[in-house]
Amino acid sequence: MATRLRWARGATAALIAACSVPALATPTLYLGSYGGSTQDLFQKKIIPAFEANHDVKIVYVPGNSTDTLAKLQAQKSKEELDVVLLDDGPMYQATQFGFCDKLQDAPVYKDLYDIARMNANATSVGVVATGLVYNTEAFKKAGLPKPDSWEVLTDKRLHQKIAIPPINNTYGLQTLLTYARLRKGSDHDIDPGMTALVKEVGPNVLAWEPSPGKMTEMFQDGDITLAVWGSGRVAALKATGFPVEFVYPKEGAPAMFIAACPVVHSDIAALSQQFVQFLLTPQVQAWLAEGQGWGPVNKNTKLTPQVAATVPYTPEQIDKLVKTDWTYVNEKRVDWTNRWNRTVER
Structure with missing residues (x-):
């Protein structure tokens, strides 16, 4: 009897000791x-x-x-x-x-x-692809054709009806690189792109907007009818029922x-x-x-x-996306940003 009692006390003590060990925290x-x-x-x-x-x-x-x-x-x-x-x-x-x-x-x-x-x-x-997003109903009401080219950003009929993210946003940077190519420059010759954004595109831009939420709000409030944005962002906005479409411009869509x-x-x-x-x-x-x-x-x-x-x-779609030379671009981005702030968004 004494032996069984000592065993029971020992087992109880062991159980208490085991329960007193703190459980390992979940990482x-x-x-x-x-x-x-x-x-x-x-x-x-x-x-x-x-x-x-x-x-x-x-x-x-x-x-x-x-x-x-x-x-x-x-x-x-x-x-x-x-x-x-x-x-x-x-x-x-x-x-x-x-x-x-x-x-x-x-x-x-x-x-x-x-x-x-x-x-x-x-x-x-x-x-995602960087391209154009437009309000289909607003374009139809204004009698404007579906945009199919980056050149639509220079259309004077869209004065103060466009939004583009700034250069510290990938979409804005890729807009600059695209216009450099369109104006016979390149990733390594950015001057033509800067000039185009200041003189041709800038007058049509209501806001250089980095915030996805604000971009959505400007579309919904009717402040803008066209923007440069990513295919993923457009898909999310379209899923809400808002009448927007994403466009892969005929000159190509930069890949992000x-x-x-x-x-x-x-x-x-x-x-x-x-x-x-x-x-x-x-x-x-x-x-x-x-x-x-x-x-x-x-x-x-x-x-x-x-x-x-x-x-x-599809592999064919991915192969057609325009790649960005990030190794070079990142070396120049600070200088380009300072220049953008002095000229494009002055």
């Missing part, structure tokens, strides 16, 4: 990415799907590419973010500055289009890739790598196409005809 992954509809999609679908299969809690830190890159710079050597999504231009800067960890090899990377392979530290996870990278010095490096790989799986690629209008970079992604019609999807 937290901090994701720096776009706000607005992108944040909604991640928080409603993508993040819950990843958390369901991994022991991790993801905290979403919204901000545009400039904001997120600034966070990386401010937190250098003591980074708080674990994974970031940026436009391709800022992402090339992030890798150049050493903010991104090397991508670990994984089978999913073999399924990507060659154009999606950025470098050893970052990968594209989606692609959405890129992801695992941040250096992460205390959950393996999970960060796995999350980047997760974004490239066909299921997530399809969600991003349907919910954000991001063309898939995984060749195995299957889209419905309705969704496929809204994004760069």
